[in-house]
Amino acid sequence: MHPIEVSQIAKSFGDTQAVVDVSFDVKGGEIFGLLGPNGAGKTTAIRIVLDIFQPDRGKVSILGGPMSEDKKDRIGYMPEERGLYQDIPLERCLLYLASLKGTPDQKARKTLNDYLERFDLAEHKSKKVKELSKGMQQKAQIINTLLHQPELIIIDEPFTALDPLNLQLVKDVMQELRAQGVTIIMSTHQMQQVEELCDRILLINDGINVLYGNLDEIRQRFSGHAVMVRTGSNLPELPGVKDISSHNGDFKLTLMEDTTPQDVLKTLTARDIILEKFEIAVPTLSEIFIRVIEEGDAK
């Protein structure tokens, strides 16, 4: 049984159908990307998974069954909008929220000090939350999600307001947690981070699954029948190549149905064309996202 199993959930608010039909599983110890354009139903789906909202239809199993009060302490959740008390000192705020997660005070203090050091917030722990910069508040929010050492983390837009150094720090922490067997669901619009971190993804649009599965497999599925080539000179017309287009100094060669990349490589070497780069053209996740959402190409 997977930590999360979601089957055909639906949810409406008045006349608005926020989630129409969404199903997915999240395996233990993986980083799972929940993607979609604004208003696709991601946050509602997350709230249904967390039992904050009751679905109109469908089933959710979390950590082996329906949500219970005990399970809440085993889950870390970071909503997109910061959920911290603005008017109280950072340390007090985080310790209070950890106490509500059932973390013993001494353990919470020790873990908190470690995280504050690591996230470079130790010297700001006595400041009120509202006195911290946006980036610091984001890091504090991440610490709050991790402080009670949950086995399942659901994190919405974790990289907002982070500079490159802190972004890398958060990615490192997430990878370490995965290595420790912690399951992470991450919702974000930053496709590059999804490509770097996620094992599997679910792309939803208008409340419906549109793309779901292993990230590498999905990219392969969308790779098309093309190769990327970089040479020192212009390319002539080649047999078996339908189209040649320029992409940031490289050439993208779209192949005919019966032509393989090996055929093209043989042709190029036979013509003594010096190759600086030759690779199967795999689209970025951003490109896949745009193709799926704008062009409705879900393969």
Place this chain on the structure above:
Amino acid sequence: MKKTFFIIRQELINTFSRPSYLVVAFGIPLLAVLILGGVKLIQSRSGEEGTTSTNPSETWEMEIEGYIDQSGLIQVIPPDLPEGHLISYENAGQAQQDLASGKISAYYIIPPDYLDKGEISYVFPETRPLIDTGQEWVMKWTLLVNLMGGDLEAADQIWNPVWNLDERNISASAAQGDLDGSEACSRPGSACESNDLIRYIPSIMAALFFVSFMNSSTMLFTSIGTEKENRTLEVLLLSISPRQMLAGKTIGLASAGLLQTMFWIGAVFIIFNLGGSTLNLPAEFTFPTYIIVWSLIFFVGGFGLYASLMAGVGALVPKMKDAGAANLIAISPLLLGYIVGIMAPLAELANAVIPIILSIFPFTSPIVMVMRLTDSVVPLWQLLLSVVLLLATNILINRATAAMFQAQNLLSGQPFSAKRYFKLLLERS
């Protein structure tokens, strides 16, 4: 249970670290008591220095004065006056000389036609510093004793013909079952017509309770509203149940509110019980302790009720800035209780039919019953009925609000609707 305790603790810490709460809850009553203490201290010191009483039978350090009796009325100096403090002169020349030398501080001239006109003259030096006009009674008392032919007892009776004014207010006395009304000013209440301060105590208590309810229940509303706005609520809902959250906040803020009310009532108790002569209260006046006990019971009941109603509004209002009209709907019965609580004792109608009904009706009883308690003796059956109804309403409204405290309502962006609010209240209760 442990998590509820953490919420209670957090609410208390948040409240106690708010300067506005500290000033209102402790600063104001403490200041009032300190001011009273200061005034009493000054009075007791000046009392020791002794020149304030106007009772002719008392003696103290007096200025030496003279008199020229041209009417021939003064035959005796009252024996209760200190000897040598009123010197007789034959003529103005001698008196003027002694005045100039400082032997006397002033002198009176009682003209021959005094008995016809009742006029006398008082002569004092131009350079005389600020005088204590309190000594004029010495000559008045001397004249009175002589007018009575030296009969000190008769003069005393004329000087102060009423030693004890027994006031009776028929309606209040009847309500108290105290038809002779002899104790009207021995406790707070509008029946005491001779002392405005005692009469105003019921209205003061009604106002105090209204402010206290508003203050405490607004704290709960603000706490929920702030958590909704800064999205902490979403994080909290994944740590605790909505009911735990409501219970923790209500108990925490009720404790803070109760403490504030105890300080306020305590200050009222101290001020009126120790104020005595400083506040010009009759010697027999006391602020009964049972009023404090019943008031605290009604505070807890009233807070529970209005905090729940406000929490329900907090659960349904998407943004704090839109909450004004919604809050007004929740507190409108309290406003009615406040108006009746203030006005009824002033109109001496504290025990009329409407105040009696409103003191039993649970949405107004926390104010109106406290007003009636401080106005007169309330029959025990009315008190018990009022408490039972208040408790029952508390249970129903708390249950309804707890049911409203669902994530779906708490995180909804739907605008507040009074219709939806009352529908949920009625359905869930």
